[in-house]
Amino acid sequence: MRAYSEVIGDPIAQSKSPTIHNFWxxxxxxEADYxxxxxxxxxxxxxxxxRRTDSGWRGCNATMPLKQGIAALVDAVDPFAARAGAINIVVPDEAGLRGSNSDGAGFLEPLGEMMLSGGHAALIGTGGAARAIALALTDAxxxxxxxGRTAGSASAFIEAIGIDADAFAIGEKGRNSDATLLINATSLGMTGHPPFPISLAGFAPDTAVYDIVTSPLDTPLLIDSRTRGMRSFDGLQMLVGQAAVAFALFFGQPAPREHDAELRRLLTS
Structure with a gap:
Protein backbone atom coordinates (compact mmCIF):
# COMPACT_ATOMS: atom_id res chain seq x y z
CA MET A 1 0.00 0.00 0.00
CA ARG A 2 1.25 3.49 -0.87
CA ALA A 3 2.09 5.51 2.23
CA TYR A 4 0.13 8.68 2.88
CA SER A 5 -0.49 11.43 5.39
CA GLU A 6 -3.24 14.01 5.39
CA VAL A 7 -4.68 17.17 6.85
CA ILE A 8 -8.09 16.97 8.49
CA GLY A 9 -10.56 19.72 9.34
CA ASP A 10 -13.97 21.15 8.56
CA PRO A 11 -13.85 22.87 6.11
CA ILE A 12 -10.62 21.65 4.53
CA ALA A 13 -10.73 22.36 0.78
CA GLN A 14 -8.89 25.67 1.31
CA SER A 15 -5.85 24.04 2.94
CA LYS A 16 -2.44 24.72 1.39
CA SER A 17 -0.88 21.77 3.25
CA PRO A 18 -1.27 19.22 0.41
CA THR A 19 0.53 21.55 -1.99
CA ILE A 20 3.41 22.02 0.49
CA HIS A 21 3.89 18.37 1.43
CA ASN A 22 3.45 16.97 -2.09
CA PHE A 23 5.97 19.53 -3.36
CA TRP A 24 8.52 18.28 -0.82
CA GLU A 31 6.69 7.50 -3.12
CA ALA A 32 3.92 8.76 -0.86
CA ASP A 33 0.94 11.10 -0.90
CA TYR A 34 -0.43 13.89 1.24
CA ARG A 51 -6.56 5.03 10.86
CA ARG A 52 -5.18 2.91 13.72
CA THR A 53 -5.51 -0.18 11.53
CA ASP A 54 -4.42 1.46 8.25
CA SER A 55 -0.87 0.30 7.48
CA GLY A 56 -0.36 3.01 4.87
CA TRP A 57 -1.23 5.91 7.17
CA ARG A 58 1.75 7.93 8.44
CA GLY A 59 -0.21 10.50 10.44
CA CYS A 60 -2.19 13.67 10.05
CA ASN A 61 -2.22 17.38 10.62
CA ALA A 62 -5.37 18.82 12.18
CA THR A 63 -6.79 22.26 11.70
CA MET A 64 -9.79 24.05 13.15
CA PRO A 65 -12.14 23.13 14.68
CA LEU A 66 -10.50 19.83 15.62
CA LYS A 67 -7.36 20.80 17.56
CA GLN A 68 -8.98 20.84 20.99
CA GLY A 69 -10.89 17.57 20.54
CA ILE A 70 -8.02 15.21 19.77
CA ALA A 71 -6.33 14.78 23.18
CA ALA A 72 -8.97 12.33 24.44
CA LEU A 73 -8.55 10.15 21.33
CA VAL A 74 -4.77 9.61 21.33
CA ASP A 75 -2.53 7.55 23.57
CA ALA A 76 0.18 10.11 24.34
CA VAL A 77 0.49 13.91 24.16
CA ASP A 78 3.79 15.77 23.92
CA PRO A 79 4.42 18.31 26.72
CA PHE A 80 4.10 21.46 24.59
CA ALA A 81 0.79 20.29 23.11
CA ALA A 82 -0.49 19.51 26.60
CA ARG A 83 0.41 23.02 27.79
CA ALA A 84 -1.16 24.60 24.71
CA GLY A 85 -4.32 22.52 25.05
CA ALA A 86 -4.29 21.86 21.31
CA ILE A 87 -2.95 19.15 19.00
CA ASN A 88 -2.26 19.70 15.31
CA ILE A 89 -0.12 16.64 14.52
CA VAL A 90 -0.93 12.98 15.22
CA VAL A 91 1.48 10.18 14.30
CA PRO A 92 1.47 6.44 15.01
CA ASP A 93 4.39 5.25 17.13
CA GLU A 94 5.22 2.65 19.74
CA ALA A 95 2.81 4.35 22.18
CA GLY A 96 -0.09 4.05 19.74
CA LEU A 97 -1.13 7.49 18.54
CA ARG A 98 0.92 10.49 19.69
CA GLY A 99 -0.32 14.08 19.55
CA SER A 100 1.94 17.10 19.24
CA ASN A 101 1.75 20.78 18.35
CA SER A 102 3.92 22.60 15.79
CA ASP A 103 2.19 26.00 16.01
CA GLY A 104 4.81 27.44 18.35
CA ALA A 105 7.82 26.17 16.41
CA GLY A 106 6.28 27.20 13.09
CA PHE A 107 5.56 30.68 14.40
CA LEU A 108 9.05 31.26 15.79
CA GLU A 109 11.01 29.98 12.79
CA PRO A 110 10.88 33.13 10.59
CA LEU A 111 11.86 35.45 13.46
CA GLY A 112 15.54 34.58 13.04
CA GLU A 113 17.80 37.00 14.87
CA MET A 114 14.88 38.50 16.79
CA MET A 115 14.99 35.34 18.89
CA LEU A 116 18.44 36.30 20.16
CA SER A 117 17.38 39.57 21.74
CA GLY A 118 13.81 38.81 22.84
CA GLY A 119 11.81 41.89 23.67
CA HIS A 120 8.17 42.72 24.29
CA ALA A 121 5.46 41.14 22.15
CA ALA A 122 1.89 42.43 21.84
CA LEU A 123 -0.28 39.40 21.04
CA ILE A 124 -3.77 40.02 19.65
CA GLY A 125 -5.98 36.97 20.13
CA THR A 126 -6.86 34.30 22.68
CA GLY A 127 -7.67 31.27 20.49
CA GLY A 128 -5.90 27.96 19.98
CA ALA A 129 -3.10 29.33 17.80
CA ALA A 130 -2.59 32.23 20.21
CA ARG A 131 -2.07 29.79 23.09
CA ALA A 132 0.82 28.07 21.31
CA ILE A 133 2.29 31.39 20.17
CA ALA A 134 2.13 32.84 23.68
CA LEU A 135 3.86 29.82 25.18
CA ALA A 136 6.55 29.77 22.50
CA LEU A 137 7.29 33.46 22.95
CA THR A 138 7.51 33.31 26.73
CA ASP A 139 9.67 30.17 26.53
CA ALA A 140 11.95 32.14 24.19
CA GLY A 148 -8.52 39.77 23.97
CA ARG A 149 -12.12 40.59 23.17
CA THR A 150 -12.19 42.00 26.70
CA ALA A 151 -9.50 42.49 29.33
CA GLY A 152 -11.25 39.72 31.29
CA SER A 153 -10.95 37.23 28.43
CA ALA A 154 -7.27 38.10 28.09
CA SER A 155 -6.76 37.54 31.83
CA ALA A 156 -8.53 34.18 31.66
CA PHE A 157 -6.33 33.17 28.71
CA ILE A 158 -3.15 34.11 30.61
CA GLU A 159 -4.25 32.16 33.68
CA ALA A 160 -5.30 29.10 31.66
CA ILE A 161 -1.86 28.62 30.09
CA GLY A 162 0.10 29.69 33.16
CA ILE A 163 2.19 32.56 31.84
CA ASP A 164 3.13 35.96 33.26
CA ALA A 165 1.68 38.65 30.96
CA ASP A 166 -0.33 41.87 30.93
CA ALA A 167 -3.99 41.72 29.85
CA PHE A 168 -5.86 44.25 27.72
CA ALA A 169 -8.96 44.49 25.57
CA ILE A 170 -8.47 44.70 21.80
CA GLY A 171 -8.20 48.39 21.02
CA GLU A 172 -6.53 49.39 24.29
CA LYS A 173 -3.08 50.85 23.78
CA GLY A 174 -1.50 48.68 26.44
CA ARG A 175 2.29 48.66 26.12
CA ASN A 176 2.34 49.42 22.40
CA SER A 177 5.12 52.00 22.64
CA ASP A 178 7.70 49.45 23.85
CA ALA A 179 6.59 46.50 21.72
CA THR A 180 9.25 44.99 19.48
CA LEU A 181 6.76 42.56 17.91
CA LEU A 182 3.02 42.86 17.15
CA ILE A 183 1.14 39.64 16.33
CA ASN A 184 -2.33 39.24 14.88
CA ALA A 185 -3.40 35.73 15.94
CA THR A 186 -7.10 36.29 15.16
CA SER A 187 -9.30 36.07 12.06
CA LEU A 188 -9.48 39.88 11.95
CA GLY A 189 -8.45 41.01 8.49
CA MET A 190 -9.21 37.60 6.96
CA THR A 191 -11.42 37.44 3.90
CA GLY A 192 -15.03 37.75 5.07
CA HIS A 193 -14.10 38.98 8.55
CA PRO A 194 -13.93 42.47 10.11
CA PRO A 195 -10.71 44.46 9.57
CA PHE A 196 -7.87 44.46 12.07
CA PRO A 197 -8.85 47.33 14.43
CA ILE A 198 -5.54 48.48 15.91
CA SER A 199 -3.63 51.36 14.33
CA LEU A 200 0.11 50.98 13.86
CA ALA A 201 0.51 54.67 14.65
CA GLY A 202 0.96 53.82 18.34
CA PHE A 203 3.90 51.51 17.71
CA ALA A 204 7.56 52.38 17.27
CA PRO A 205 8.85 52.40 13.67
CA ASP A 206 11.16 49.46 14.39
CA THR A 207 8.33 47.23 15.65
CA ALA A 208 8.03 44.02 13.62
CA VAL A 209 4.53 42.98 12.53
CA TYR A 210 3.43 39.34 12.19
CA ASP A 211 0.00 38.44 10.78
CA ILE A 212 -0.82 34.71 10.81
CA VAL A 213 -3.81 35.16 8.44
CA THR A 214 -3.29 33.32 5.13
CA SER A 215 -6.32 34.53 3.15
CA PRO A 216 -5.51 37.08 1.95
CA LEU A 217 -1.81 36.51 2.43
CA ASP A 218 -1.01 40.19 1.98
CA THR A 219 -3.34 41.60 4.62
CA PRO A 220 -4.11 45.30 5.08
CA LEU A 221 -2.12 45.14 8.33
CA LEU A 222 1.00 43.91 6.54
CA ILE A 223 0.56 46.41 3.72
CA ASP A 224 0.32 49.21 6.30
CA SER A 225 3.40 47.93 8.12
CA ARG A 226 5.48 48.01 4.95
CA THR A 227 4.39 51.54 4.09
CA ARG A 228 5.70 52.54 7.53
CA GLY A 229 9.02 50.76 6.93
CA MET A 230 8.32 48.07 9.52
CA ARG A 231 9.62 44.53 9.17
CA SER A 232 6.79 42.07 8.49
CA PHE A 233 6.07 38.34 8.58
CA ASP A 234 3.08 36.63 6.98
CA GLY A 235 0.98 33.56 7.69
CA LEU A 236 2.58 31.53 4.90
CA GLN A 237 5.95 31.69 6.66
CA MET A 238 4.39 30.19 9.78
CA LEU A 239 2.49 27.59 7.75
CA VAL A 240 5.62 26.34 5.99
CA GLY A 241 7.50 26.19 9.29
CA GLN A 242 4.70 24.13 10.84
CA ALA A 243 4.59 21.84 7.83
CA ALA A 244 8.33 21.15 8.02
CA VAL A 245 7.97 19.84 11.58
CA ALA A 246 5.15 17.52 10.52
CA PHE A 247 6.88 16.35 7.32
CA ALA A 248 9.87 15.00 9.24
CA LEU A 249 7.57 13.10 11.59
CA PHE A 250 5.47 11.65 8.78
CA PHE A 251 8.14 10.69 6.29
CA GLY A 252 11.35 10.35 8.34
CA GLN A 253 13.34 12.96 6.40
CA PRO A 254 13.78 16.72 6.81
CA ALA A 255 11.80 18.85 4.39
CA PRO A 256 14.01 20.13 1.54
CA ARG A 257 13.97 23.76 2.63
CA GLU A 258 16.52 24.79 0.00
CA HIS A 259 13.49 25.01 -2.33
CA ASP A 260 11.55 27.49 -0.15
CA ALA A 261 11.60 30.28 -2.75
CA GLU A 262 10.18 27.98 -5.42
CA LEU A 263 7.54 26.69 -2.99
CA ARG A 264 6.46 30.22 -2.10
CA ARG A 265 6.05 31.10 -5.78
CA LEU A 266 3.92 27.99 -6.21
CA LEU A 267 1.72 28.84 -3.23
CA THR A 268 1.21 32.46 -4.23
CA SER A 269 0.73 32.04 -7.99
Whole structure:
Protein backbone atom coordinates (compact mmCIF):
# COMPACT_ATOMS: atom_id res chain seq x y z
CA MET A 1 0.00 0.00 0.00
CA ARG A 2 1.25 3.49 -0.87
CA ALA A 3 2.09 5.51 2.23
CA TYR A 4 0.13 8.68 2.88
CA SER A 5 -0.49 11.43 5.39
CA GLU A 6 -3.24 14.01 5.39
CA VAL A 7 -4.68 17.17 6.85
CA ILE A 8 -8.09 16.97 8.49
CA GLY A 9 -10.56 19.72 9.34
CA ASP A 10 -13.97 21.15 8.56
CA PRO A 11 -13.85 22.87 6.11
CA ILE A 12 -10.62 21.65 4.53
CA ALA A 13 -10.73 22.36 0.78
CA GLN A 14 -8.89 25.67 1.31
CA SER A 15 -5.85 24.04 2.94
CA LYS A 16 -2.44 24.72 1.39
CA SER A 17 -0.88 21.77 3.25
CA PRO A 18 -1.27 19.22 0.41
CA THR A 19 0.53 21.55 -1.99
CA ILE A 20 3.41 22.02 0.49
CA HIS A 21 3.89 18.37 1.43
CA ASN A 22 3.45 16.97 -2.09
CA PHE A 23 5.97 19.53 -3.36
CA TRP A 24 8.52 18.28 -0.82
CA UNK A 25 7.70 14.61 -1.52
CA UNK A 26 8.33 15.25 -5.21
CA UNK A 27 11.65 17.00 -4.58
CA UNK A 28 12.87 14.09 -2.43
CA UNK A 29 11.48 11.38 -4.73
CA UNK A 30 9.48 9.81 -1.90
CA GLU A 31 6.69 7.50 -3.12
CA ALA A 32 3.92 8.76 -0.86
CA ASP A 33 0.94 11.10 -0.90
CA TYR A 34 -0.43 13.89 1.24
CA UNK A 35 -4.19 14.46 1.14
CA UNK A 36 -6.90 16.75 2.49
CA UNK A 37 -9.76 14.94 4.23
CA UNK A 38 -12.87 16.59 5.61
CA UNK A 39 -13.55 15.36 9.15
CA UNK A 40 -16.14 16.88 11.47
CA UNK A 41 -15.85 16.95 15.25
CA UNK A 42 -18.49 14.23 15.46
CA UNK A 43 -16.51 12.04 13.06
CA UNK A 44 -13.19 12.28 14.91
CA UNK A 45 -13.54 9.07 17.00
CA UNK A 46 -14.39 6.95 13.95
CA UNK A 47 -11.65 8.63 11.93
CA UNK A 48 -8.89 7.70 14.39
CA UNK A 49 -10.34 4.22 14.94
CA UNK A 50 -10.06 3.53 11.21
CA ARG A 51 -6.56 5.03 10.86
CA ARG A 52 -5.18 2.91 13.72
CA THR A 53 -5.51 -0.18 11.53
CA ASP A 54 -4.42 1.46 8.25
CA SER A 55 -0.87 0.30 7.48
CA GLY A 56 -0.36 3.01 4.87
CA TRP A 57 -1.23 5.91 7.17
CA ARG A 58 1.75 7.93 8.44
CA GLY A 59 -0.21 10.50 10.44
CA CYS A 60 -2.19 13.67 10.05
CA ASN A 61 -2.22 17.38 10.62
CA ALA A 62 -5.37 18.82 12.18
CA THR A 63 -6.79 22.26 11.70
CA MET A 64 -9.79 24.05 13.15
CA PRO A 65 -12.14 23.13 14.68
CA LEU A 66 -10.50 19.83 15.62
CA LYS A 67 -7.36 20.80 17.56
CA GLN A 68 -8.98 20.84 20.99
CA GLY A 69 -10.89 17.57 20.54
CA ILE A 70 -8.02 15.21 19.77
CA ALA A 71 -6.33 14.78 23.18
CA ALA A 72 -8.97 12.33 24.44
CA LEU A 73 -8.55 10.15 21.33
CA VAL A 74 -4.77 9.61 21.33
CA ASP A 75 -2.53 7.55 23.57
CA ALA A 76 0.18 10.11 24.34
CA VAL A 77 0.49 13.91 24.16
CA ASP A 78 3.79 15.77 23.92
CA PRO A 79 4.42 18.31 26.72
CA PHE A 80 4.10 21.46 24.59
CA ALA A 81 0.79 20.29 23.11
CA ALA A 82 -0.49 19.51 26.60
CA ARG A 83 0.41 23.02 27.79
CA ALA A 84 -1.16 24.60 24.71
CA GLY A 85 -4.32 22.52 25.05
CA ALA A 86 -4.29 21.86 21.31
CA ILE A 87 -2.95 19.15 19.00
CA ASN A 88 -2.26 19.70 15.31
CA ILE A 89 -0.12 16.64 14.52
CA VAL A 90 -0.93 12.98 15.22
CA VAL A 91 1.48 10.18 14.30
CA PRO A 92 1.47 6.44 15.01
CA ASP A 93 4.39 5.25 17.13
CA GLU A 94 5.22 2.65 19.74
CA ALA A 95 2.81 4.35 22.18
CA GLY A 96 -0.09 4.05 19.74
CA LEU A 97 -1.13 7.49 18.54
CA ARG A 98 0.92 10.49 19.69
CA GLY A 99 -0.32 14.08 19.55
CA SER A 100 1.94 17.10 19.24
CA ASN A 101 1.75 20.78 18.35
CA SER A 102 3.92 22.60 15.79
CA ASP A 103 2.19 26.00 16.01
CA GLY A 104 4.81 27.44 18.35
CA ALA A 105 7.82 26.17 16.41
CA GLY A 106 6.28 27.20 13.09
CA PHE A 107 5.56 30.68 14.40
CA LEU A 108 9.05 31.26 15.79
CA GLU A 109 11.01 29.98 12.79
CA PRO A 110 10.88 33.13 10.59
CA LEU A 111 11.86 35.45 13.46
CA GLY A 112 15.54 34.58 13.04
CA GLU A 113 17.80 37.00 14.87
CA MET A 114 14.88 38.50 16.79
CA MET A 115 14.99 35.34 18.89
CA LEU A 116 18.44 36.30 20.16
CA SER A 117 17.38 39.57 21.74
CA GLY A 118 13.81 38.81 22.84
CA GLY A 119 11.81 41.89 23.67
CA HIS A 120 8.17 42.72 24.29
CA ALA A 121 5.46 41.14 22.15
CA ALA A 122 1.89 42.43 21.84
CA LEU A 123 -0.28 39.40 21.04
CA ILE A 124 -3.77 40.02 19.65
CA GLY A 125 -5.98 36.97 20.13
CA THR A 126 -6.86 34.30 22.68
CA GLY A 127 -7.67 31.27 20.49
CA GLY A 128 -5.90 27.96 19.98
CA ALA A 129 -3.10 29.33 17.80
CA ALA A 130 -2.59 32.23 20.21
CA ARG A 131 -2.07 29.79 23.09
CA ALA A 132 0.82 28.07 21.31
CA ILE A 133 2.29 31.39 20.17
CA ALA A 134 2.13 32.84 23.68
CA LEU A 135 3.86 29.82 25.18
CA ALA A 136 6.55 29.77 22.50
CA LEU A 137 7.29 33.46 22.95
CA THR A 138 7.51 33.31 26.73
CA ASP A 139 9.67 30.17 26.53
CA ALA A 140 11.95 32.14 24.19
CA UNK A 141 12.34 34.95 26.72
CA UNK A 142 9.87 37.53 25.40
CA UNK A 143 7.71 39.54 27.77
CA UNK A 144 4.10 39.56 26.62
CA UNK A 145 0.92 41.59 26.62
CA UNK A 146 -2.26 39.82 25.49
CA UNK A 147 -5.19 41.64 23.91
CA GLY A 148 -8.52 39.77 23.97
CA ARG A 149 -12.12 40.59 23.17
CA THR A 150 -12.19 42.00 26.70
CA ALA A 151 -9.50 42.49 29.33
CA GLY A 152 -11.25 39.72 31.29
CA SER A 153 -10.95 37.23 28.43
CA ALA A 154 -7.27 38.10 28.09
CA SER A 155 -6.76 37.54 31.83
CA ALA A 156 -8.53 34.18 31.66
CA PHE A 157 -6.33 33.17 28.71
CA ILE A 158 -3.15 34.11 30.61
CA GLU A 159 -4.25 32.16 33.68
CA ALA A 160 -5.30 29.10 31.66
CA ILE A 161 -1.86 28.62 30.09
CA GLY A 162 0.10 29.69 33.16
CA ILE A 163 2.19 32.56 31.84
CA ASP A 164 3.13 35.96 33.26
CA ALA A 165 1.68 38.65 30.96
CA ASP A 166 -0.33 41.87 30.93
CA ALA A 167 -3.99 41.72 29.85
CA PHE A 168 -5.86 44.25 27.72
CA ALA A 169 -8.96 44.49 25.57
CA ILE A 170 -8.47 44.70 21.80
CA GLY A 171 -8.20 48.39 21.02
CA GLU A 172 -6.53 49.39 24.29
CA LYS A 173 -3.08 50.85 23.78
CA GLY A 174 -1.50 48.68 26.44
CA ARG A 175 2.29 48.66 26.12
CA ASN A 176 2.34 49.42 22.40
CA SER A 177 5.12 52.00 22.64
CA ASP A 178 7.70 49.45 23.85
CA ALA A 179 6.59 46.50 21.72
CA THR A 180 9.25 44.99 19.48
CA LEU A 181 6.76 42.56 17.91
CA LEU A 182 3.02 42.86 17.15
CA ILE A 183 1.14 39.64 16.33
CA ASN A 184 -2.33 39.24 14.88
CA ALA A 185 -3.40 35.73 15.94
CA THR A 186 -7.10 36.29 15.16
CA SER A 187 -9.30 36.07 12.06
CA LEU A 188 -9.48 39.88 11.95
CA GLY A 189 -8.45 41.01 8.49
CA MET A 190 -9.21 37.60 6.96
CA THR A 191 -11.42 37.44 3.90
CA GLY A 192 -15.03 37.75 5.07
CA HIS A 193 -14.10 38.98 8.55
CA PRO A 194 -13.93 42.47 10.11
CA PRO A 195 -10.71 44.46 9.57
CA PHE A 196 -7.87 44.46 12.07
CA PRO A 197 -8.85 47.33 14.43
CA ILE A 198 -5.54 48.48 15.91
CA SER A 199 -3.63 51.36 14.33
CA LEU A 200 0.11 50.98 13.86
CA ALA A 201 0.51 54.67 14.65
CA GLY A 202 0.96 53.82 18.34
CA PHE A 203 3.90 51.51 17.71
CA ALA A 204 7.56 52.38 17.27
CA PRO A 205 8.85 52.40 13.67
CA ASP A 206 11.16 49.46 14.39
CA THR A 207 8.33 47.23 15.65
CA ALA A 208 8.03 44.02 13.62
CA VAL A 209 4.53 42.98 12.53
CA TYR A 210 3.43 39.34 12.19
CA ASP A 211 0.00 38.44 10.78
CA ILE A 212 -0.82 34.71 10.81
CA VAL A 213 -3.81 35.16 8.44
CA THR A 214 -3.29 33.32 5.13
CA SER A 215 -6.32 34.53 3.15
CA PRO A 216 -5.51 37.08 1.95
CA LEU A 217 -1.81 36.51 2.43
CA ASP A 218 -1.01 40.19 1.98
CA THR A 219 -3.34 41.60 4.62
CA PRO A 220 -4.11 45.30 5.08
CA LEU A 221 -2.12 45.14 8.33
CA LEU A 222 1.00 43.91 6.54
CA ILE A 223 0.56 46.41 3.72
CA ASP A 224 0.32 49.21 6.30
CA SER A 225 3.40 47.93 8.12
CA ARG A 226 5.48 48.01 4.95
CA THR A 227 4.39 51.54 4.09
CA ARG A 228 5.70 52.54 7.53
CA GLY A 229 9.02 50.76 6.93
CA MET A 230 8.32 48.07 9.52
CA ARG A 231 9.62 44.53 9.17
CA SER A 232 6.79 42.07 8.49
CA PHE A 233 6.07 38.34 8.58
CA ASP A 234 3.08 36.63 6.98
CA GLY A 235 0.98 33.56 7.69
CA LEU A 236 2.58 31.53 4.90
CA GLN A 237 5.95 31.69 6.66
CA MET A 238 4.39 30.19 9.78
CA LEU A 239 2.49 27.59 7.75
CA VAL A 240 5.62 26.34 5.99
CA GLY A 241 7.50 26.19 9.29
CA GLN A 242 4.70 24.13 10.84
CA ALA A 243 4.59 21.84 7.83
CA ALA A 244 8.33 21.15 8.02
CA VAL A 245 7.97 19.84 11.58
CA ALA A 246 5.15 17.52 10.52
CA PHE A 247 6.88 16.35 7.32
CA ALA A 248 9.87 15.00 9.24
CA LEU A 249 7.57 13.10 11.59
CA PHE A 250 5.47 11.65 8.78
CA PHE A 251 8.14 10.69 6.29
CA GLY A 252 11.35 10.35 8.34
CA GLN A 253 13.34 12.96 6.40
CA PRO A 254 13.78 16.72 6.81
CA ALA A 255 11.80 18.85 4.39
CA PRO A 256 14.01 20.13 1.54
CA ARG A 257 13.97 23.76 2.63
CA GLU A 258 16.52 24.79 0.00
CA HIS A 259 13.49 25.01 -2.33
CA ASP A 260 11.55 27.49 -0.15
CA ALA A 261 11.60 30.28 -2.75
CA GLU A 262 10.18 27.98 -5.42
CA LEU A 263 7.54 26.69 -2.99
CA ARG A 264 6.46 30.22 -2.10
CA ARG A 265 6.05 31.10 -5.78
CA LEU A 266 3.92 27.99 -6.21
CA LEU A 267 1.72 28.84 -3.23
CA THR A 268 1.21 32.46 -4.23
CA SER A 269 0.73 32.04 -7.99
Missing amino acids: LGKLGI RATRVTIQELPDYFAS GFTLSVH
